[in-house]
Amino acid sequence: MSNEKSSIVKDLVNLPANVVRSVFRNPLPSSDRGRAATSFTNFFLHIQPVRVSRQALRPTYTMGLGLISFFLFVILTVTGILLMFYYVPSTTQAYDRMLDLRSSVAFGIILRNMHRWAAHAMVAVVFLHMCRVFLTGSYKPPREFNWLVGVALFILTLFSSFTGYLLPWDQLAFWAITVGTSIAGYAPLVGHALRFMLLGDATVGQEALLRFYVLHVVVLPVVLTLFVAIHFWRIRKDGGLARPESVIQAPAKVPVSVEIAEQPVSAMPMGGTVVVAAPTRRFTIQGLVRGPLVKVGKLEEDTVFSWPNLLIAELFVLLLTVAGVMAVSYFFNAPLEQPVNVMHPPNPAKAPWYFLGLQEQVSYSAFWGGVGVPAIELLLLMLVPYIDRSKVGVGRWFARERVWANVLFLTFVIINVILIIIGTFFRGANWQFVSPF
Ligand code: HEM
Numbered sequence: 001m002s003n004e005k006s007s008i009v010k011d012l013v014n015l016p017a018n019v020v021r022s023v024f025r026n027p028l029p030s031s032d033r034g035r036a037a038t039s040f041t042n043f044f045l046h047i048q049p050v051r052v053s054r055q056a057l058r059p060t061y062t063m064g065l066g067l068i069s070f071f072l073f074v075i076l077t078v079t080g081i082l083l084m085f086y087y088v089p090s091t092t093q094a095y096d097r098m099l100d101l102r103s104s105v106a107f108g109i110i111l112r113n114m115h116r117w118a119a120h121a122m123v124a125v126v127f128l129h130m131c132r133v134f135l136t137g138s139y140k141p142p143r144e145f146n147w148l149v150g151v152a153l154f155i156l157t158l159f160s161s162f163t164g165y166l167l168p169w170d171q172l173a174f175w176a177i178t179v180g181t182s183i184a185g186y187a188p189l190v191g192h193a194l195r196f197m198l199l200g201d202a203t204v205g206q207e208a209l210l211r212f213y214v215l216h217v218v219v220l221p222v223v224l225t226l227f228v229a230i231h232f233w234r235i236r237k238d239g240g241l242a243r244p245e246s247v248i249q250a251p252a253k254v255p256v257s258v259e260i261a262e263q264p265v266s267a268m269p270m271g272g273t274v275v276v277a278a279p280t281r282r283f284t285i286q287g288l289v290r291g292p293l294v295k296v297g298k299l300e301e302d303t304v305f306s307w308p309n310l311l312i313a314e315l316f317v318l319l320l321t322v323a324g325v326m327a328v329s330y331f332f333n334a335p336l337e338q339p340v341n342v343m344h345p346p347n348p349a350k351a352p353w354y355f356l357g358l359q360e361q362v363s364y365s366a367f368w369g370g371v372g373v374p375a376i377e378l379l380l381l382m383l384v385p386y387i388d389r390s391k392v393g394v395g396r397w398f399a400r401e402r403v404w405a406n407v408l409f410l411t412f413v414i415i416n417v418i419l420i421i422i423g424t425f426f427r428g429a430n431w432q433f434v435s436p437f
Helices: 002-021 034-043 063-086 094-103 110-136 144-165 170-184 191-199 208-239 307-331 355-363 366-387 400-425
Strands: 051-053 257-260 281-284 303-307
Touching: 002 208, 034 303, 051 307, 063 110, 063 208, 063 307, 094 110, 110 144, 110 307, 110 400, 144 170, 144 208, 144 355, 144 366, 170 191, 170 208, 170 355, 170 366, 191 208, 303 307, 355 366, 355 400
Parallel strands: none
Antiparallel strands: 051 303, 257 281
16 A cells, blocks of 8 residues: 555656657657657657758758748748738638727737738749749659649649738728639630629628638648649658759669568658568568659668758748748738728729739730630640650759740749739839839
């Protein structure tokens, strides 16, 4: 009995230490085996490979643009959920709720600012990330499918931002969405039906506000999350980020076999060597994995452990992204114009900035500008990795072997940026050309 008592007392004394040890199960790793085990056994870290190429960590290579896109999405999700506690998708209440956020909700203004600026930033950063992937030739086989997933992510990002634009229910929101959705109406045959489906009515009103709200807070974020998960999973399956051939050793000629032991995963292959425990069954590696995953005999040079190298880089990018969004939100307030007045359209009524290139094109030809050209551009963008299948110049910025592909892509980018600049700064009343100076 007294033994039992003393063991209970011992357990109580050790309780805090036992709780801490049950959460933080392993000490900070000090060996290669420990570093590999950390990546394997941690729920968050196991998404990453155990080792990562030095090139993938070089800030001048990826510029962290994919990660920044992801962290902006996380910021948008967190601030968006907090905003949902206050927002009501009703034409009679939405605007007042915006005023409340400004004046009576604690941190309401910074919350709204962060959500707004992060949304704009995400559109721009995802676009820049796409440019980086193109200009380093990283869409080539076996990454064609991930490029397609990326194009879907770009479209989803645009529509997430667009649907959020209406929610403040001010003049800016109302007329921007009126213009934006009228562009959809120019599609032949299905245009009017499409616009009606989006608005739930012939004009922007309560039905549209509700539809945009549901799309913005449920449908698009869920689909985006799914596509981001597929995007990250594909990066792993495609063998990490694209690298020039020179940093990948030639495959070994001799077929490799591995002995699989009934051991915990953390005691399996590490540090580039295969740890073999009590032999049980034999497989050739081809029997286990197929396609671009076959890495045995293709050991990569110049790699480092993900823990802590990749983790530190990721935390740094996270910190930078949060700090950047907070700094901008501290100094600049998100716009809020007068409440909606359907009788007084601003002149000119402009779409959100990322659709101003389209609006500019529409001013020349409604069909070609609003539907024909964008549809062809989108199709070409999707077909990029299927048109350009050569494997030269992969994993390098502006590789000389890819000069024509890069020139064509940059021409397309520059034309679209110029159209957006014209639409934003050089168009005044009745879409007349004006000087911003
Ligand atoms: C929500 C949007 C997106 C997120 C969160 C995202 C995230 C990422 C991340 C974290 C990476 C790892 C390397 C890096 O940081 O560059 C990556 C790579 C990649 N992304 Fe994205 N991405 C998005 C959109 C896109 C778009 C629009 C495209 C192209 C149309 C694209 C195509 C690719 C490809 C092909 C890779 C592999 C690149 C390589 O192997 O070097 N992604 N993405």
